[in-house]
Amino acid sequence: MQKASPTLEDVARAARVSTATISRTINTPDKVAIETRERIEQVIEKLGYTPNFSGRALASNRSNTVGAVIPTMANAMFASGLQVFQEVLSNASYNLLVASSGYNTDTELQQIKSLVAQGADGLLLIGSSRPEATTRFLQVRNVPYVVAWCYQPDDDRYFAGFDNTKAATSITAEVLKKGHRRIAMIAGFAEQNDRSRNRIAGVQLCIKNTPDAELLDVIETDYTLEAGGDAFEKIMQQSAKPTAIICGNDVLAAGAIVRARQLKINIPGEVSVTGFDDISLATAVTPSLTTVRVPQLEMGRTAARVMLDLLKDGTSKSHELETEIIHRESLAELNNAANRNLE
Amino acid sequence: MQKASPTLEDVARAARVSTATISRTINTPDKVAIETRERIEQVIEKLGYTPNFSGRALASNRSNTVGAVIPTMANAMFASGLQVFQEVLSNASYNLLVASSGYNTDTELQQIKSLVAQGADGLLLIGSSRPEATTRFLQVRNVPYVVAWCYQPDDDRYFAGFDNTKAATSITAEVLKKGHRRIAMIAGFAEQNDRSRNRIAGVQLCIKNTPDAELLDVIETDYTLEAGGDAFEKIMQQSAKPTAIICGNDVLAAGAIVRARQLKINIPGEVSVTGFDDISLATAVTPSLTTVRVPQLEMGRTAARVMLDLLKDGTSKSHELETEIIHRESLAELNNAANRNLE
DNA sequence: CTGAAAGCGCTTACAG
DNA sequence: CTGAAAGCGCTTACAG
Numbered sequence: 071m072q073k074a075s076p077t078l079e080d081v082a083r084a085a086r087v088s089t090a091t092i093s094r095t096i097n098t099p100d101k102v103a104i105e106t107r108e109r110i111e112q113v114i115e116k117l118g119y120t121p122n123f124s125g126r127a128l129a130s131n132r133s134n135t136v137g138a139v140i141p142t143m144a145n146a147m148f149a150s151g152l153q154v155f156q157e158v159l160s161n162a163s164y165n166l167l168v169a170s171s172g173y174n175t176d177t178e179l180q181q182i183k184s185l186v187a188q189g190a191d192g193l194l195l196i197g198s199s200r201p202e203a204t205t206r207f208l209q210v211r212n213v214p215y216v217v218a219w220c221y222q223p224d225d226d227r228y229f230a231g232f233d234n235t236k237a238a239t240s241i242t243a244e245v246l247k248k249g250h251r252r253i254a255m256i257a258g259f260a261e262q263n264d265r266s267r268n269r270i271a272g273v274q275l276c277i278k279n280t281p282d283a284e285l286l287d288v289i290e291t292d293y294t295l296e297a298g299g300d301a302f303e304k305i306m307q308q309s310a311k312p313t314a315i316i317c318g319n320d321v322l323a324a325g326a327i328v329r330a331r332q333l334k335i336n337i338p339g340e341v342s343v344t345g346f347d348d349i350s351l352a353t354a355v356t357p358s359l360t361t362v363r364v365p366q367l368e369m370g371r372t373a374a375r376v377m378l379d380l381l382k383d384g385t386s387k388s389h390e391l392e393t394e395i396i397h398r399e400s401l402a403e404l405n406n407a408a409n410r411n412l413e
Numbered sequence: 414m415q416k417a418s419p420t421l422e423d424v425a426r427a428a429r430v431s432t433a434t435i436s437r438t439i440n441t442p443d444k445v446a447i448e449t450r451e452r453i454e455q456v457i458e459k460l461g462y463t464p465n466f467s468g469r470a471l472a473s474n475r476s477n478t479v480g481a482v483i484p485t486m487a488n489a490m491f492a493s494g495l496q497v498f499q500e501v502l503s504n505a506s507y508n509l510l511v512a513s514s515g516y517n518t519d520t521e522l523q524q525i526k527s528l529v530a531q532g533a534d535g536l537l538l539i540g541s542s543r544p545e546a547t548t549r550f551l552q553v554r555n556v557p558y559v560v561a562w563c564y565q566p567d568d569d570r571y572f573a574g575f576d577n578t579k580a581a582t583s584i585t586a587e588v589l590k591k592g593h594r595r596i597a598m599i600a601g602f603a604e605q606n607d608r609s610r611n612r613i614a615g616v617q618l619c620i621k622n623t624p625d626a627e628l629l630d631v632i633e634t635d636y637t638l639e640a641g642g643d644a645f646e647k648i649m650q651q652s653a654k655p656t657a658i659i660c661g662n663d664v665l666a667a668g669a670i671v672r673a674r675q676l677k678i679n680i681p682g683e684v685s686v687t688g689f690d691d692i693s694l695a696t697a698v699t700p701s702l703t704t705v706r707v708p709q710l711e712m713g714r715t716a717a718r719v720m721l722d723l724l725k726d727g728t729s730k731s732h733e734l735e736t737e738i739i740h741r742e743s744l745a746e747l748n749n750a751a752n753r754n755l756e
Numbered sequence: 757c758t759g760a761a762a763g764c765g766c767t768t769a770c771a772g
Numbered sequence: 773c774t775g776a777a778a779g780c781g782c783t784t785a786c787a788g
Contacts, residue, residue, distance in 0.1 A: 075554070077765055088775045093767060103773055118553075120530045124470035125765030128780045133467065135510075135531065142496060149492040153485060153513060160512060160524070165531045167478075168511045169503060170496060181503070187463045188478065188508045210461075211418070295693055324697045331699065350638055354667045356674065356699035420781055431759045436783060446757055468781030471764045 076117045078125075085113040096121060127189055136377055137167040137185030138194035139178055141263075145293060145321065146349040147366060148196065151218070154370030155194060155377075162378055164191075175262045179204045186211055192377050198222055198229070199264035214380040218373045219265055219364075221390040228380065229388040230373035232364065234265045237393040238272025241344055241362050242316060244395055246280055249404030250314040250342065253277060254287040256301040256326065257318035266290070269318050269346065286312050291322070298325020299332075302343075306335060313341060313404055320345035320352045320361055327355050327400065338402035348396055357399035365391045419460045421468075428456040439464060470532055479720055480510040480528030481537035482521055484606075488636060488664065489692040490709060491539065494561065497713030498537060498720075505721055507534075518605045522547045529554050535720050541565055541572075542607035557723040561716045562608055562707075564733040571723065572731040573716035575707065577608045580736040581615025584687055584705050585659060587738055589623055592747030593657040593685065596620060597630040599644040599669065600661035609633070612661050612689065629655050634665070641668020642675075645686075649678060656684060656747055663688035663695045663704055670698050670743065681745035691739055700742035708734045 082089040087106065095102045095110045102110070113119075127133040136159055140148045156166045167185050171178035178195075182204065185193065193208075193215035208215060214228075221231040245253060255273050258266035270288055277283045287305055291297040298321060305315060317323035323345035330337045337343055337357055345352050345361035352359035372389045379386035425432040430449065438445045438453045445453070456462075470476040479502055483491045499509045510528050514521035521538075525547065528536060536551075536558035551558060557571075564574040588596060598616050601609035613631055620626045630648055634640040641664060648658060660666035666688035673680045680686055680700055688695050688704035695702035715732045722729035 078767095079765075089766080090768080090776080091774060094774085097767080101773075106773080120526070122471075122765050123531050124467050124476065125780090126767075127467035128465075128471050128782085129765075129767040131767095131780075143486065143492040143499070144489065144496050146487065146489055146492070149486040149489070152511075153487050156486070156511065156513060160527070163527075165510050165527060166512065167508050168495075168499065169509065170499060183463070184503070184506075184508060188466045295697065321693070324693075328697055350664070350667075351694060351697055354638065354671055354694055355697045421783095422781075432782080433760080433784080434758060437758085440783080444757075449757080465781050468764090469783075471766080472781075472783040474764070474783095 075122070076119045077122065078119075081110070081113055081117060081119050084117060085110045132191055133189035134163060135165050135167055135188070135190050136192045136194065136381075137169065137182075137188070137190035139169045139171055139181045139185065140194075140196050141173045142170050143168070145319075146351070147319070147347050147364070150349075151366040151370035151373075154367045155374045158371055158374035159377070164378075164381075173259065173263055175201050175204065179207065183207065186213055192216070192381055194218060194373055194377065196220075197264045198225075198227070199267075214377075214384070216373050216376045216380065216386075218369055220268070221388065223390075225388070227388075228376050228386050229390070230369055230376050231389075232369075232391045232393050234268035235272040235275070237346070237362050237364075238269040238316075239276045240393070241346065241395060242273045242276035244360075245314045245316060245342065245344060245401060246276070246283055248314075248342070248401060250312075251280075251283045251404075252310070252312045253283065253285055253314050253316060254289070254305045254312035255285065255316045255318070256289050256291065256298060256305070256322045258293050258322070259290045266318055273316055286310055293319055293321050295321060295325035295328060298322035299329030302326035302329045303333065306330075306333070306341070311341070314401065315341055315343050317343060317345050320347045320349050320359060323359050323361070323400070324351045324355045327357065327359070331356075338400055342401045342404075344401050352396070352398070360398045360401035361396050363394045363396045365393070418465070419462045420465065421462075424453070424456055424460060424462050427460060428453045476532035476534055477506060478508045478510055478531070478533050479535045479537065479724075480512065480525075480531070480533035482512045482514055482524045482528065483537075483539050484516045485513050486511070488662075489694070490662070490690050490707070493692075494709045494713035494716075497710045498717045501714055501717035502720070507721075507724075516602065516606055518544050518547065522550065526550065529556055535559070535724055537561060537716055537720065539563075540607045541568075541570070542610075557720075557727070559716050559719045559723065559729075561712055563611070564731065566733075568731070570731075571719050571729050572733070573712055573719050574732075575712075575734045575736050577611035578615040578618070580689070580705050580707075581612040581659075582619045583736070584689065584738060585616045585619035587703075588657045588659060588685065588687060588744060589619070589626055591657075591685070591744060593655075594623075594626045594747075595653070595655045596626065596628055596657050596659060597632070597648045597655035598628065598659045598661070599632050599634065599641060599648070599665045601636050601665070602633045609661055616659055629653055636662055636664050638664060638668035638671060641665035642672030645669035645672045646676065649673075649676070649684070654684070657744070658684055658686050660686060660688050663690045663692050663702060666702050666704065666743070667694045667698045670700065670702070674699075681743055685744045685747075687744050695739070695741070698743075703741045703744035704739050706737045706739045708736070
């Protein structure tokens with residue numbers, strides 16, 4: 071029923087040359103005499119031939135496919151970075167295999183295995199820390215991979231990311247600069263998530279270095295509006311309230327802000343809130359979020375370039391991208407009104 | 414250098430059976446004697462054997478891969494639907510190839526070709542209307558595909574979606590019920606986007622059927638906060654202002670709301686605004702959006718099931734999912750205050 | 757239940 | 773510049 075697609079063989083017969091020559095005109099055109107090539111190209115056109123990737127992959131041991139395992143597509147963060155990553159790869163004729171780990175390292179390993187089995191020539195991974203089993207698998211299989219969303223110097227892996235600890239430190243410094251001393255944090259679950267871990271560490275570090283500052287609370291929770299709201303509510307129910315809450319990402323911060331409004335808690339009048347990522351949620355929410363801008367698109371683009379280098383030359387280099395504090399409305403100077411909360 | 418992965422051949426030798434038997438214990442275990450099978454499974458485990466997909470794909474003419482071409486991953490809409498789609502497929506041992514069209518039909522065709530060349534066993538496509546060239550390609554190649562994000566009865570394609578026209582009609586009816594009669598719409602570009610087209614049609618239809626109602630304006634623009642804001646501003650600069658603005662999606666509506674705040678235009682006091690999709694932006698924004706909830710996750714899940722059916726049995730059936738109006742704050746009863754704008 | 761063997765559609769040294 | 777041929781790692785009738 072289904073008309074089978076034409077094969078190299080069919081083209082070769084129609085063009086009266088060997089399959090080798092067809093293959094060459096497709097892959098290395100300059101090794102073919104110009105007249106031969108043109109004739110073949112016409113035949114290809116006429117037959118509507120497109121190479122079969124399985125055959126090609128099997129013979130050449132390359133799949134022209136790159137795999138990405140990200141925590142979730144549901145957060146605009148990763149989705150938009152992935153979007154750019156895909157575009158760049160697509161322009162270089164690579165297809166993108168996508169899988170998600172749900173922030174779970176076992177699932178991540180499973181997905182990595184699946185993509186490698188599928189023949190991915192390279193992998194995009196998020197975050198730098200993974201279990202021994204995963205590291206070993208990657209090493210044994212010798213799959214080139216680039217690590218995004220984080221950066222570590224003196225590491226032989228290829229990064230396209232930023233320093234989460236440093237970024238968290240910088241937003242904390244900003245909060246302290248506004249006069250806040252009693253601080254709480256709402257973060258993502260840290261155990262299987264090094265970005266969250268490092269952001270927490272950055273906040274802790276910065277506060278520890280400021281004699282009169284205090285980190286009242288660090289609540290780890292899911293990256294959802296609801297969970298952010300719940301954590302916020304819990305923090306504000308305590309007798310020792312913070313004057314500023316640093317959030318591990320914008321979703322959490324937006325959740326806190328939405329909840330604050332329901333609870334009639336004024337932000338930033340009573341408590342300041344900061345975000346992390348700078349997704350569109352940050353500007354949509356009222357008050358808009360003072361946050362850390364993470365260069366999502368640039369990261370996707372850079373990761374793709376590193377990937378392409380790796381695939382072509384077997385080597386590339388790491389890139390540390392810069393984050394930036396975006397000042398909006400949710401972080402205020404600590405004034406008397408807020409100070410009253412301290413008594 | 415790189416230790417080559419073990420092949421079927423290696424396993425066969427180690428287990429002292431033929432490659433056929435190994436293949437069978439992997440693919441059709443019940444055709445193999447239990448003792449043989451167990452012995453082989455141990456060898457597989459010991460050698461860390463994983464099948465090479467290219468070889469498998471070439472021999473069986475199935476790739477165990479499904480492709481999805483979506484407009485963009487940057488909108489949480491598609492991203493979260495895709496997320497679920499991927500999870501379900503992954504559980505059925507399918508890998509997901511993802512590409513984006515940027516709402517452009519030429520790009521879409523190009524990506525479809527690329528995924529089909531790659532050997533995708535099936536395709537997930539968004540929207541029902543595409544150029545002749547695309548339809549023909551799909552038909553000639555005879556690739557099974559499911560269409561999501563829309564639904565059409567009496568159509569032999571497989572849908573997992575909802576009726577955009579109907580959904581738009583229902584939110585418009587809601588707006589009219591609140592007493593609004595002078596209405597404007599901010600929509601996505603319609604030309605290459607049937608969902609946008611149908612939403613516009615739904616609004617127009619409903620308004621046409623209400624004698625004293627008037628559709629002042631339909632502005633088509635990019636699906637971004639900024640563009641939504643610009644369109645809002647333009648609408649509100651005109652002398653003939655609407656009392657309600659129906660937006661083609663939540664991003665546009667959120668953009669309008671953010672801009673309104675900057676312009677000190679009270680929503681819904683001076684104008685009501687409605688959204689479409691019900692992504693988290695809708696609840697984060699102030700006032701929160703009255704919107705049409707689109708069953709994104711269910712759509713992803715349903716699409717995956719239809720896909721799996723198609724792959725297994727070559728047939729399945731279409732699913733029309735329901736949308737629902739979510740009442741929040743951005744749509745108000747038309748009161749005297751708003752009526753003043755009419756004079 | 758198992759094996760021998762053909763074949764899937766390419767690529768790529770190797771000769772010429 | 774071109775061709776003959778081996779080989780990539782599987783699956784699957786076909787026999788037995």
